[in-house]
Amino acid sequence: MPGGGQCPDCGSTELVEDSHYSQSQLVCSDCGCVVTEGVLTTTFSDEGNLREVTYSRSTGENDQVSRSQQRGLRRVRDLCRVLQLPSTFEDTAVAYYQQAYRHSGIRAARLQKKEVLVGCCVLITCRQHNWPLTMGTVCALLYADLDVFSGTYMQIVKLLGLDVPSLCLADLVKTYCSSFRLFQASPSVPAKYVEDKEKMLSRTLQLVELADETWLVTGRHPLPVITAATFLAWQSLQPSHRLTCSLARFCKLANVDLPYPASSRLQELLSVLLRMAERLAWLQVLKLDKRSVVKHIGDLLQHRHTLVRKAFRDGTAEMEAGEKELRGRCQGPEQGKEEVASSSLDLPEGKRPASPTPLLPPCMLKPPKRICPPPPVSTVTGDENISDSEIEQYLRTPQEIKDFEKAQAARQAARSVSNPP
Amino acid sequence: MARAPRALSRAQLQLNSRASPFPPPLLTVGPPPMEEEQTYLELYLDQCAAQDDLAPPGSPLLSPIVPDDGYIPNTSNSETVFNSHLQEVKGASGHFSSVDLSFLPDELTQESKDQSVIRSKQDIEENCKTQSQQSRLSLPREQDMGLGLINDSTLSKSHSQAYPGDADSVQPSPEKPNSTPLMSITPMTPVTPVSECSGIVPQLQNIVSTVNLACKLDLKKIALHAKNAEYNPKRFAAVIMRIREPRTTALIFSSGKMVCTGAKSEEQSRLAARKYARVVQKLGFPARFLDFKIQNMVGSCDVRFPIRLEGLVLTHQQFSSYEPELFPGLIYRMVKPRIVLLIFVSGKVVLTGAKERSEIYEAFENIYPILKGFKKA
Numbered sequence: 141m142p143g144g145g146q147c148p149d150c151g152s153t154e155l156v157e158d159s160h161y162s163q164s165q166l167v168c169s170d171c172g173c174v175v176t177e178g179v180l181t182t183t184f185s186d187e188g189n190l191r192e193v194t195y196s197r198s199t200g201e202n203d204q205v206s207r208s209q210q211r212g213l214r215r216v217r218d219l220c221r222v223l224q225l226p227s228t229f230e231d232t233a234v235a236y237y238q239q240a241y242r243h244s245g246i247r248a249a250r251l252q253k254k255e256v257l258v259g260c261c262v263l264i265t266c267r268q269h270n271w272p273l274t275m276g277t278v279c280a281l282l283y284a285d286l287d288v289f290s291g292t293y294m295q296i297v298k299l300l301g302l303d304v305p306s307l308c309l310a311d312l313v314k315t316y317c318s319s320f321r322l323f324q325a326s327p328s329v330p331a332k333y334v335e336d337k338e339k340m341l342s343r344t345l346q347l348v349e350l351a352d353e354t355w356l357v358t359g360r361h362p363l364p365v366i367t368a369a370t371f372l373a374w375q376s377l378q379p380s381h382r383l384t385c386s387l388a389r390f391c392k393l394a395n396v397d398l399p400y401p402a403s404s405r406l407q408e409l410l411s412v413l414l415r416m417a418e419r420l421a422w423l424q425v426l427k428l429d430k431r432s433v434v435k436h437i438g439d440l441l442q443h444r445h446t447l448v449r450k451a452f453r454d455g456t457a458e459m460e461a462g463e464k465e466l467r468g469r470c471q472g473p474e475q476g477k478e479e480v481a482s483s484s485l486d487l488p489e490g491k492r493p494a495s496p497t498p499l500l501p502p503c504m505l506k507p508p509k510r511i512c513p514p515p516p517v518s519t520v521t522g523d524e525n526i527s528d529s530e531i532e533q534y535l536r537t538p539q540e541i542k543d544f545e546k547a548q549a550a551r552q553a554a555r556s557v558s559n560p561p
Numbered sequence: 562m563a564r565a566p567r568a569l570s571r572a573q574l575q576l577n578s579r580a581s582p583f584p585p586p587l588l589t590v591g592p593p594p595m596e597e598e599q600t601y602l603e604l605y606l607d608q609c610a611a612q613d614d615l616a617p618p619g620s621p622l623l624s625p626i627v628p629d630d631g632y633i634p635n636t637s638n639s640e641t642v643f644n645s646h647l648q649e650v651k652g653a654s655g656h657f658s659s660v661d662l663s664f665l666p667d668e669l670t671q672e673s674k675d676q677s678v679i680r681s682k683q684d685i686e687e688n689c690k691t692q693s694q695q696s697r698l699s700l701p702r703e704q705d706m707g708l709g710l711i712n713d714s715t716l717s718k719s720h721s722q723a724y725p726g727d728a729d730s731v732q733p734s735p736e737k738p739n740s741t742p743l744m745s746i747t748p749m750t751p752v753t754p755v756s757e758c759s760g761i762v763p764q765l766q767n768i769v770s771t772v773n774l775a776c777k778l779d780l781k782k783i784a785l786h787a788k789n790a791e792y793n794p795k796r797f798a799a800v801i802m803r804i805r806e807p808r809t810t811a812l813i814f815s816s817g818k819m820v821c822t823g824a825k826s827e828e829q830s831r832l833a834a835r836k837y838a839r840v841v842q843k844l845g846f847p848a849r850f851l852d853f854k855i856q857n858m859v860g861s862c863d864v865r866f867p868i869r870l871e872g873l874v875l876t877h878q879q880f881s882s883y884e885p886e887l888f889p890g891l892i893y894r895m896v897k898p899r900i901v902l903l904i905f906v907s908g909k910v911v912l913t914g915a916k917e918r919s920e921i922y923e924a925f926e927n928i929y930p931i932l933k934g935f936k937k938a
Contacts (some may be wrong), residue, residue, distance in 0.1 A: 198600050275886045290887045303878055306871060307886070358870050359889035359906040411857065501867050503907045515825060520807070524829035534789045540634070541785060 149173040161198055208254060209241050217257040222281065223273065229265045236261040240296055256284045256292045263293070267304050272312035274363060309362055313348055316366050317341050320394035322374065329393055332381040335374055341374035346441045347409065353448060354412045355501035356405065364399040367391070368406035377435035383431060408502055415497060416440050416447040452499035759929040763860035763912055763921050767823060768830040768857045774817040774838055774848040783813065786844050802837060809833040813841065817848075820856075827855055827918065857914065860921040864908040869935045873904070878932065893928065900924035904932070 145155045147168035154169040163466040166175040196202060202210055202460060216237050220230040240246050240257060249257075268271040279289050297304055323337045347369035351357050357365050371390050375382045387406060410430045417423045417433050417440060428436070440447060447476035498505070536544065739763045780800045784792035790813075799812045808828070809823040819837060824830035834853060841848040874883040883891040889934045890911075893902040898920040903911040910928065915921045 167570035290884075293884075293887075294882070297882070306874060306883065355867060355906065357885075358867075359885060361886050501906045502904075504867060518826060518829060520826065520828040520832055522835075524832060526836055526839050528830075530806075531836065531843050534787055534840055535843060536786055536788050540788075546787065561891075 141154065145175060146171050146376060147171060147175060150506075206247075206560040208251075209238070212237055212241070212254055215255070216261055217260050219258060219278075219281065223262070223266075225262075225266065225271065229262075229271070230270060232268075232337060233261045233265040236264060236300065236302075239300055244300055245299070246296075252284075252288060253292055255282060256294065256528050258282065259284060259289060260293045260296050264297070264302060264304055267307065269313060269452055270305070270308045272308055273317045274307070274312070276363065307362060309348060309352070309357070310345060312362060313366050313369075314341060314344055316363065317344050317370055320370060320396055322394050332378065333385070333393060335377055339377060342369070343377065343437075343441065344370045346444070347373055350441070350444055351405075351409055352449070354452070354499060356408050356412070358501060359503075360405070361399070361401065364405045365409075367396070367399055367402040368409055371402075371406065372434065372437060374442045375434050379435040388399050412441055413437060416444065419447050419450040448499075451471075451496060453496040510548075607643065628813065687756050734759050736924070759864075759926060761862050761925070761929070762863060763862040763910070763925045765825055765858060765860045765918065765921070767857075767859040768825070768827060768855060769820065769822045769857040770824075770830045770834060771828075772819050772831045772834045772838065772851060772853045773823065773851040774813075774819055774841060774846070776815055776817050776849070778813065778815050778841065778846055780815050782915055783841065783844055787840060802840070804833060804836055804840075807833045811837045825857075830855065855916060857919060858916070859911065859913040860915070860925075861909065861911045862925060864910060864929065864932055866908050866932075866936045867906055868904060868932055870904065870906055872935050873931070895927060897927075898923050902928055904928070908932075 145166065146153055147155065147170065150168060150171040150173070152168055152170040155166050155175055156169045158165055163177065165177050167173070168175060202500065205213075213234055216233045218500055221232060237257065244409075246254070246257065259282045263273055263275065263278050265271075273291070275286065275289060278284075279286050282289075296302075317340060318337070320340075322333060322335050322340075325331050325334050344366070348357070348366055351365050351369060370389070371387050374390065375385070385393075387403055388398055391402075407430070410433060413433050414428060414430065414476045417428050420436075420439065420443065423436055423439070426432070429454060433440075570643045779796070780792050783800050783802075784790045787800075787802060789804060790800050792800045797812075799814045802811045802813055803809070804811075807824050807829040811819055811834070812820040813824070819834065821830055821834045821837065823831050831853060835850060838848050838850050870883050870885075873891055873893075877893070880895065881891050881893050890903045890905045893904055895902060899914060900912050900920055902924060903913075903915045910925065910932075912924050914920045915924070
């Protein structure tokens, strides 16, 4: 728009007002020389504040995005940075958040839920890349309640139709074990307690695999199992010095929170190891208990595959066998004899361990708390006559009504007296 | 003895429609043709020659009232003809003692057993046939109409989806009229082996139903006049009423709508809802009983073996959700029928979201072979 200016280079009067990244400039349309440059203006800068503006602000892409969504996206990026995730994760998580925000149910949700949604998006991204991030960690970072988190998580997975793979146990073991502060001597960690990281990792992995095989992991939170396995691995690497240390003290030393179920997982793992020890020839004579078996964990792990097979018969096979007995009544005694014979074959006489226990999850091994009686067969048709007396029993007599009203009034009076206005 | 089955005309089949599909018993309608009986019998025995694992004659569930003891082995033979899954079932016959037969009408334990047994068996046989043909995803409904189980049109609707597994336990009492030899002899060539029937019946634990009493209610008055009512308007805007028989709880709203929960069967739910309506009536409101509808049914059962949930979530990703950090069970959302199943490592299964009893049974029959695949870890 020619306005009386002249280009200093070529002298033409064809000056056009153009803007370059929202910076208005007067440009000569003949030679392209920039005659004047305007000040970079943004929504909140004035003459004195010549501040650098980020690309995202200058392009106006955030104008369509609501402020709460912007806040949420910023939170997603912050969370990814805190967790030190690769940059590709950040983009994926942001994309998930934006996708979720398109749904009206999410847009109208409470701030608490939007906050938790940030964690859900990051968690889903990590799961899809097999990055071992637990929900507990995310909730702790967001100061969120696990119940709220779980509800939002299930909702968003369903809403976005996502396929979220399971938590990768091996990776979680590596990450979790690395967080134990036991690999260097420090004032709180005596020298005898320091352990080599690789050795501990490999042994913990083997113990966790063993737990998985013997039904200790399915249906349970994975972290307490790993804590118990780490503890056992650490103890077994130098049992003479470490048997005196308890699980709680171990976690305190290692600067790791002790999850509540870890002690019962520890007991379960020890009982599995004891069963296996009963099948190992040179350990049978030793009459091990839950403390002394720790010294031999190395041996047990070395032969764990054969030992598990020998120590535990297949739980289902044994149940089927039991039923066949019930049914046939002819094969039963023979089967029983067979089992006894085989078990006595691989042992010296007089040293027969208990017959193999079934390989079942602990919840199936415990006796049922209460036996539910089968419900009586009911002959209700739904259209029977309802007797008046039956209904009368549920109604108050007029006298009772009066008494009840009196009592209620008295209670109201007492309440208003005790809470003076 | 002819190997090929004799072709019965349609009329004959209809005539014999009341009869069981099993070999002709000693008591028959009309003059019993002993020779015919024998040939059919031999046919059965030949066909069953390869099958083992017969039920013990002494098992009470498998052989109800049997007039002629000597007949039992033959009848059990015949069972295996139709229900070749019996082997499977017998494998689980230990379960029979705990099998829930409550869905079958009580007449089975009383004198008029034979009729219902016949009808249920006919139904079962058709079920098995159709099961094998239709890969068990949708049991035909028209059987409900045909089967008028004694006394109960309502019962038959819910019960006539007679469970093949259960069929074995309601096994033949030989006091049946003429059999339908063709239906029994014709070798059914199942597309999918009938051996996948599980023999376990899910037990109903809870029924939620709604009904419209069609009149505005004064909740304060109801709470005052009824002993079994609680009303706390600050907490919830409905009266919570309970009755002892059937043991249920109802939420009664001031609009006249009512929700009834806690019943163990559809009929009990209906009876309970009627009792609540009667209570409201007695309190002086012109309550009616409109639009009774079962909204949700919850069932549970036990497959008796541990299940590798991690494996199940891998193979059935699109239906399953397993988050051990949140919940110990696997949530399986079945598409057909639209039922949600909670599957636990101990083998216990909870099925919910059904509007009909048959949906629960169908869902369990669909999930059982999948779970069996994860039996041997």
